[in-house]
């Protein structure tokens with residue numbers, strides 16, 4: 001499972017958990033403005049916006065899972081298995097392979113509004129990157145400080161939805177996820193009152209009974225409700241440290257611990273990494289399953305006018321700060 005969310009304080013933040021039973025070997029990758037990026041159908045783009053994000057770098061090519069560009073636009077791909085369906089090539093449109101969808105949008109669009117225009121002109125195809133890396137069945141969240149959308153390519157076409165919840169998980173399709181939120185409309189961070197019946201003496205028997213009824217399981221629909229509630233009720237100072245810390249707590253509400261989610265005999269999904277990108281400042285923060293200490297890569301500390309992909313392996317060692 002995976003979960004993505006956005007957060008606004010002084011700056012705009014966007015990130016995700018990457019939950020899976022194995023890693024593809026990902027690293028933080030920066031594509032500078034003059035890296036000649038090869039698109040399968042459109043050819044090479046020599047100059048474009050710089051981007052930073054998590055990617056599997058295959059033969060020097062960044063296959064992004066989630067990223068943001070220097071203009072503050074962010075995007076993430078999450079599993080959408082069984083529902084994702086890609087189109088055949090359409091010569092009337094701009095064809096884009098699913099594996100290059102994130103760089104296609106982020107190298108050219110400064111805002112969600114730009115992305116919406118691009119989406120009208122494009123056709124998402126299922127051509128694989130290679131025999132070893134077959135087509136991934138995904139859906140995507142795209143966001144900036146002014147808006148958030150979800151893109152789902154299905155058998156009946158490409159759907160683009162406004163996303164007022166600012167979150168995305170996995171199946172079912174986004175409209176059903178939003179519909180299921182109706183079930184939680186009476187959740188509140190406040191202490192509950194007895195609305196059940198005045199014939200029963202129901203009381204709050206403890207402090208901290210806010211959010212009573214929020215689902216705690218790891219299903220995609222429950223994670224959607226949980227992270228939406230956490231995000232929409234979130235309060236923090238607007239400093240960088242407070243915002244980043246709060247963001248990791250929002251996604252901490254859907255953290256997956258090894259052993260709790262068995263996807264095949266003896267195979268468990270875990271939160272391999274959690275990211276939080278300050279898209280305003282181009283700083284990509286992350287934690288990993290073994291290293292919960294926040295690590296950061298600042299795109300502006302690299303040469304953004306360069307021509308080569310710059311990548312940083314994730315720091316995976318458990319860091320403990322001893323006090324004595």
Ligand SMILES: C[C@H](CCC(=O)NCCS(=O)(=O)O)[C@H]1CC[C@H]2[C@@H]3[C@H](O)C[C@@H]4C[C@H](O)CC[C@]4(C)[C@H]3C[C@H](O)[C@]12C
Nearest residue numbers: 001002019056063064065078079099133134135136170
């Ligand atoms: C497995 C990842 C999604 C995790 C997720 O959503 N888990 C939920 C599990 S469940 O269904 O709900 O059980 C996805 C997210 C981004 C994907 C990668 C990116 O799309 C980049 C390339 C794309 C290539 O086509 C395949 C390899 C790949 C490197 C992808 C491998 C894999 O499909 C990734 C890593």
